[in-house]
Amino acid sequence: MNKYPLRLNERISLIDILDMGLNERTGTYVIQEDELTIVETGPSPSVKHVKEGLQKLGFPLADVKYIILTHIHLDHAGGAGLLLQQCPNATVVVHPKGARHLANPERLIAGARAVYGSNFDDLFDPIVAIPEERLLTKADGETLKIGEACTLTFLDTPGHANHHFGIHDPISNGMFAGDTVGVRYEQLAKDGVDLVLPSTSPNQFDPKAMQKAIERFQQMGLSYIYYGHFGVTDNAAAALAQVSEWLPLFVETAKDVQREHKDHRELANRLEALVKDHLRGQEIPDNHEVYPYIHGDLRVCAMGLMDYLGK
Incomplete structure (x- = not known):
């Protein structure tokens, strides 16, 4: 039985939007406040799952007031225009x-x-333009009141992308983090293993900016991190410490590959070997269901790392 949409607490629910046809890969968060707010739409093929999730939670599309996008990469925001056409009272909030x-x-x-x-085409089509009058931008430190006791705060968090912000929810002391502080693998969490890897995709990856964002979140003493990929951790300190350890290892491995005049495919293989070795130490078998997810992620990460070094 599908457990999604999953109520994370009395206010926030998570919809599995089956991005790329994969379970627990990409999520849309629903914040139940006076102004019904969702965070991320996923790509256009996932919009049907967003709508189905909202329906199961009991929310008609006309109730949606804000659609917040942590950044505009298409796996997070590609479906925003398509969904907006069916949400007559909604405004899209973006960096x-x-x-x-x-x-x-x-x-x-x-x-x-x-x-x-x-x-x-299979992953993202169609991309629907959003009318400018239905866009609302939020810069670093700006806020959005969505409930009597809930004012969200936006933090400029480049590193994964220049057009990225995090959204702090004061009631849960949680951060909707998008991709800046990593990717979390729910497939492993079921086995008691929390793995959070950096997301270094092209073409705006910047390790210094990413580390700065990680440190900014660490200084906030967060209780929760809500990941775009995927799910929530209630041990924010450990998750941030882990991604902070992986980040320089990714960069140094990429430098080694570059010095050897090899390409992103070699880098992806080396990164996967590092992750596999780490997970073996936690008794995760090599045939675990998580590996197709990790395999795909690290190939995109390797492209971004080599692109960064090439600049």
């Missing part, structure tokens, strides 16, 4: 550097095609 690309998505599409090639 100031992302708004123009949602209104005019040609460059966004071209960038994703460069990474995903012939798979683009």
Whole structure:
């Protein structure tokens, strides 16, 4: 039986939007306040799952007031325009550097095609432009009141992308973190293993900015981190410490590969070997269901690392 949408607490629920047809890969969060708010839409093929999840939670689309996008990568935001067409009272909230690309998505599409090639249409089509009057930008430190006792705060958190922010929920002391402080693997959490790896995808990856974002979150003493990929941790300190350890290891491994004049495929293989060795130490078998997820992620991460070093 599908446990999603899953109520994480009395206010926040998680919808599994089956991105790329994969369970527990990408999530949409629903914040039940006076102004019904969702965080992330996923790509357009996932919008049907967002709508189904909202229906199961008892919320008509007309109730949605804010659709917040942590950043505009298509696996998080590609479906925003399509969903917005069916949410007549909603406004899309986005980083100031992302708004123009949602209104005019040609460059966004071209960038994703460069990474995903012939798979683009199956993964992301269609990309629907969002009218400028339905976009709201939030810069670092700005807020959005969605309930009598709930005012969200937005934090500029580049590192994964320049158009990325985190959203702090004061009631749970949780951060909707998108991808800046890593990817969490729910498949392993079921076995008692928390693995959080950096997301270093092209083409705006910046390890110094990513580390700064990690440290900023650490200083806040967060109780929860809500990940775009995937789910929530209630041990924010340990998760942030872990991704902070993996990040320099990813970068140094990439430098080794570059010095040897090898490419991103070699880097992906080496990163996967490092992760596999780490998980073997926690008694995770090599045939665990998590590995197709890790395999795909590390191939994109390797492209971003080599792109960063090439600059």
